Amino acid sequence: MEFVQKFITTFQFIVEGLWVTIGVTVVALAVGFVLGILAGVARVYGNKFLAGIGTTYSVVVRAVPVIVIIFILFFVISSLVDLTAFWAGSLALGFASGAYQTEIFRGALRSVSGGQMTAASAIGMSRWQAIRHIILPQALRLALPAWGNEATLVLKDSTLVFAVGVPEVLRRAEYVKARTFDPFFAYSVALLLYLALTLVTTQVLRQAENRYRLRL
């Protein structure tokens, strides 16, 4: 009985961090999505200059540990602009994820057949219209499986923001452990929550994949 009681109390405390974890993940994925699309399009369809920026961003950021980017945003950038730990952590994760998403979208854009651009040009679409209305919608569908994988990676990487004190699931598990000296319950609850989140995310993305599959 004590076991169950302890579990419930621990759970109730830690679960409040769930929204923070979800918040960090969603912000990071959204920021990474925008950066990834921009850099991916720049690399595949941009001129030398834009493609260079896209490549540099992707190569440099992927070479740096995510935690370093989080520290840079939290300790360096946030001394210049007013950033809470939540935003510093989320934006840093998004900045990092954007580099990986760049690679995902670059691959997807490249796998759209060249005939699609030719056909779009032939009906008078400008290059930008063709990218926007023909190429990107197809690339996004092709990117979905890889993007889903990135989403679960970001979800797990969201634990890293605990290092700057964002009260997400792992941070709250740490509180519990420090207070109760009982790591078992703290980490079990954290594990279960991450497991549940990942399973739900995977399911949702699988539905989306089936729904938007590009039939060739």
Place this chain on the structure above:
Amino acid sequence: MTNSEAAKTQPIVRLEDIYKAFGVTEVLKGVSLSLMPQEVVVLVGPSGTGKSTLLRCVNLLSRPDKGRIWLEELEITAPGVNEDKVRQRVGMVFQEFNLFTHLTALENVMIGMTKVLKMDKRAAHAKALEELERVGLANRADHYPAQLSGGQKQRVAIARALGMDPHVMLFDEPTSALDPELTGEVLAVMQKLAFEGMTMMVVSHEMGFAREVADRVVFMEGGYIVEAGPPEQMFDHPQVDRTRVSQ
């Protein structure tokens, strides 16, 4: 000559001494050709001769290195001409169909109208249905390309080009990717278009089509036009030996 007569005798397309090279490969070596209104010209010749390249010059998908091209009164090779505007007036149909895979047949036809011509959705929807009707596929409006046969895909591609109200249609081997039993339906649509008065430039190996529908057959080889004339003359009394051989 009165104005209306001048308009009648003005070519839809005029190519003047077109040169085009890819790197060191000279593909077009001085090609001149005009298409009069409602004329159907079928381009024949061995592969690698520059037929596709010539066709692609007409809508500036390929830019000639030298030479000039007019589309009606507009010299499209002149500096500062908007390529996208030119392409709105020239329909093109490809060997590989190139339908937009994420869109239904109807959406394939609509998207140029809504995004390029900025028609409103309802008008575009109605017109797209009409164009599908024209190629006999109104009942396939909601099908995705993957759900259509090759012949149906190519007919949707024709409808997509027609939706822009082109002044001339270019066909680059429209039936070459099709199973033999599916070429008929596409050729029938093209024949109907020709009959309705569309100006057409067709690269094709379909000699039956050339014989029946072409006003003029143009034989290309090695980057030159080596012979041109009405189909009867080209097929029955060729001047150049190769025309005979190619049959």
